[in-house]
Amino acid sequence: MTTDRLLPRALPHEVGVDPRGVHDLLDGLARRHITMHSLMLVRHGKVVAEGTWAPHRPEHAPLVYSLSKTFCSAAVGLAVADGAFSYDDRLVDLFADVVDAAGPVASRIRVRDCLAMATGHTRDDVFNPRTSRLAGRQPWRVALATEPEGVPGATFCYNQFATWTLAEVVRHATGRTVHELLVDRVFTPLGITGTSWDTDPARRVLGFSGLHVRPEGIARFFQLLLDDGVAAGERLLPVEWVTRHRQRHVETDSWAEPDWAQGYGWQVWHDTRGGYRGDGAFGQFGVVMPAQDAVLVLTASTERMQEVLDEVWASLLPAFDRAPDAGDGLAERLASLRLPTVWGERGATVGLTFENRTNRWRLVDDADGWQLRWVDQYGGDHQLAVGFGEWRTGTMRWSGRTLRVAASGAWVGWGHWVGHVVALDAPHSLLVRLRDDGSGRTEWVGPKPLGADSLYGLAPVD
Known part of the structure; x- marks a missing residue:
């Protein structure tokens, strides 16, 4: 392509x-x-x-x-230029359909304050799993009922609530x-x-x-x-x-x-x-x-x-x-830029199963490396092509969700196989470690996803 x-x-x-x-x-x-x-x-x-x-x-x-x-x-x-609202509009007015109680400080927050991350909040904890799951515009009923500790327009706090609010105002x-x-x-x-x-x-x-x-x-x-x-x-x-x-x-x-x-x-x-x-x-x-x-x-x-x-x-x-x-x-x-593949040995022909308390794997040789079947706790049943000395691409699939990946692998020690699975749709990757005692585990390579460990379906570390 x-x-x-x-x-x-x-x-x-x-x-x-x-x-x-x-x-x-x-x-x-x-x-x-x-x-x-x-x-x-x-x-x-x-x-x-x-x-x-x-x-x-x-x-x-x-x-x-x-x-x-x-x-x-x-x-x-774009929305402001179209006359949909103004930079000086207050959130309490833009969310008047759901806000029934807002203190004097929260009532001063304007669109321009959200743009500048100067909503008056001093912690990035307004956007959280509890409020983000509320339907429709209800999260702003909760958020604007809580007084910011600082001064809108002056107190800087890098926070997700400000931009999340802007997206909802536009919508x-x-x-x-x-x-x-x-x-x-x-x-x-x-x-x-x-x-x-x-x-x-x-x-x-x-x-x-x-x-x-x-x-x-x-x-x-x-x-x-x-x-x-x-x-x-x-x-x-x-x-x-x-x-x-x-x-x-x-x-x-x-x-x-x-x-x-x-x-x-x-x-x-x-x-x-x-x-x-x-x-x-x-x-x-x-x-x-x-x-x-x-x-x-x-x-x-x-x-x-x-x-x-x-x-x-x-x-x-x-x-x-x-x-x-x-x-x-x-x-x-x-x-010629490339990420390094897993360094190690090709090893002998293999057809083995591995598991831990949340995942099961089956590793089988093929002509260019391995086929790894991975069944995880989120309902995913993935068939991944894993290259030896090269990256092979594939897709991890869950109900209603997919993740494009690439994988390479090798035997890195006696009875220890490692597969490196790189997400192509997100800046994350993980290792699958399988051992000849039948055990397996995953671990993040570098930063793990922000938010829930299951973001993009990737299994958490075991």
């Missing part, structure tokens, strides 16, 4: 980028043992470096976690979800396809997370932000929102990480180099660098996000407008 190219291409030196800077970035990320999934660098509106680490591919549209927030913010801007005021609005008004004109947006337990689009989008779709959207909301001479995003979303609306200097302590806009972070970005858990980045007229997209699986940005600033920034290095070999290197 090929992915539509949404942006023109150029060689790095043609737009004033020394390829050595991209090499240095790749070297630095590898030296820090950052597990990367994709990289795309755009300058002057042209893609100059792009790569995905196999088994990830350009056409995959993974979960980008809180990078979704920037997209949700743009949908709010109720326009009759369309933030995803539907963006597909119609932004994604389709830009050629961005293959997106989806996860919902909460009551089937409301999350807003604060849940967007699945291809790396080039991220790059095309953030290039639109850099271009002031205009593409091919057509205004797609309203001037007021474009101007205000990238302004610093609230201070964030209590955060320890430097690039999270530079202030917050409307669902974007300011950085230490004069630009701004949307980002999501575990290394999903859309970085706007106005001084360089550049956009950088990274997707990854890491909890050390500041280190990723440290490496970008140290390695990549100096490459702009620097004399290029001849014979760079960058295209070949980017084309």
Whole structure:
């Protein structure tokens, strides 16, 4: 499968980028043992470096976690420009159909406060499993009945409630979800396809997370932000929102990480180099660098996000407008990126069963590795092709839910087989460890999913 190219291409030196800077970035990320999934660098509106680490591919549209927030913010801007509501509207008025009691502080929260993560809350605990399962607009009856501890419009607290609320305000005021609005008004004109947006337990689009989008779709959207909301001479995003979303609306200097302590806009972070970005858990980045007229997209699986940005600033920034290095070999290197497969032995022919208290497995050889049947506690009965020295793709299936994966495996010790299962729709992976005593277990590789351990159907660690 090929992915539509949404942006023109150029060689790095043609737009004033020394390829050595991209090499240095790749070297630095590898030296820090950052597990990367994709990289795309755009300058002057042209893609100059792009790569995905196999088994990830350009056409995959993974979960980008809180990078979704920037997209949700743009949908709010569209709705406001259409006259559906205003930035100064209060939540108690927008939810008047369900709110029957709200204190004086909660009654002051406006749409603009939600955009700036300045709702007055001081803890990220308003969105929780209990309230998220309430039907319709009932969660806001509960949320707005609880007084924030801080000052709306001034107290910053990064919280999911704010963006979740924005998504519901858009839906109720326009009759369309933030995803539907963006597909119609932004994604389709830009050629961005293959997106989806996860919902909460009551089937409301999350807003604060849940967007699945291809790396080039991220790059095309953030290039639109850099271009002031205009593409091919057509205004797609309203001037007021474009101007205000990238302004610093609230201070964030209590955060320890430097690039999270530079202030917050409307669902974007300011950085230490004069630009701004949307980002999501575990290394999903859309970085706007106005001084360089550049956009950088990274997707990854890491909890050390500041280190990723440290490496970008140290390695990549100096490459702009620097004399290029001849014979760079960058295209070949980017084309050969891959995650390491499980190192070990092929082993003898096998047909064995394993189990623990929540999972059962059967491992059988085939010509290219193994077939692993995995029955889990969630009702999943998965038949996975596992490669030896290579990644083989497949799908894990539960009732009403699927997860695309890739797997590699090997015998790593006497009587110890390991399969590495990588989610292609989310920045997560796990190991299946099977031993010759008939036992088995799973363990996360790197960060495990936020929220319930069963997110995307992946079994919890045993």
